[in-house]
Amino acid sequence: MKPITSKPKSRNISLKETGTPPPYFFQAEARGLELIRETETIHVPAVYHYDENEQGDAWLILEHIPAGTPSSLTTSRLGERLARMHSQGGESYGFDQPTFVGEILQKNSMGPSWVDYYRDERLLPQLRRAEADGKLQGDRRKRAFHLLDNLDKWIPENRGSSLLHGDLWGGNWIAGPGDTPYLIDPSVFYGDRLMDLSFTELFGGYPRNFYEAYQEHFPLPDYYEEVKPLYQLFYLLVHLNIFGESYGSAVDRVLRPYTSTKG
Known part of the structure; x- marks a missing residue:
């Protein structure tokens, strides 16, 4: 026990x-x-x-968290408090034990390189899984592995390590009593905080005041819009692996601007 x-x-x-x-x-x-x-x-x-x-x-x-009624104050507090959580940095990237996204096992390690961790412990396992299941073939495969080989061209190296929720879609927070937001169902690791923010925008996004409150307490860097699709790629690959080809076109849309099928 x-x-x-x-x-x-x-x-x-x-x-x-x-x-x-x-x-x-x-x-x-x-x-x-x-x-x-x-x-x-x-x-x-x-x-x-x-x-x-x-x-x-x-x-x-x-x-048990009694259900509250989500309000603008709740989502504003969520943005502010997530920013404060992200401001508590780690000394390296990754995690010291396996975790899960859905029920997919994620092996982890801790190291000094964010790009290495994101490539080897996040993107590559999902790509290998998709490849084994026949969901990564032809141009999609060529583009994906070209991206892996050149990932450091588009993702800044070691721009700060934060404790991340790791699975921050809109269903993984709840409103409790008194306009208090709660995070639930985490898949934590230490990484670029922009990965958490990128996922919040993937399937409909959070309310605008969530982002305004976050920005006020921990401003986003200028390169956020450039890396956002690359961080969303991980979650799209997870959905491709779990739910199938209905997510294939979204994966392709992310890969196309960043990659080439030549070579």
Whole structure:
């Protein structure tokens, strides 16, 4: 049995459980929530307990957050507090244990190079998975690997390491009581904060005041618009691998301006 990280404040808890998950599936989520909580910048549900048994069942017990009504104040606070979380930098890039995006295992390592980490631990595994499943062929394959070979031309090296949520689509935050935003379901690692911001814009985006509040507390660099598609590429590849060719055209749109099929 795994230790309880904090005692429940009430009987209101949330139970997440699943059969035959990947090993350490909930352990990775629990650790990510605790790392975010330790920054003291943005709220997350408290982690009470996680476990897995020999039969492959697993569960995670979290603080239950009563549903609030999202407002402009909630999303403004979300932007401000995410900026404060991102301002707490790490000394290197990556993470010291495997994590998951969906239920896809992500191997990790820690190192001094952001470009190396993003290429080798994020893009390359998704490309290899797509290639093995027949979703990366022809021009798409040539463009993708040309991009990998030249990634340092478009992504600035070592522009600061931040603790990232890692899976910041619009469903991974909730409004709690009192206009308080909470982050949920993280896949944390240390990297370029622009990767978190890029994903918020991929599927519809967050409200404008979220970005205004973020910008006020941690201004975005001038090159954000240039690298945004390259960071969104990772999440599009994940969707390609999970959901199929309906995301293929979006992958191709990202690859086309940056790459060449020559050579």
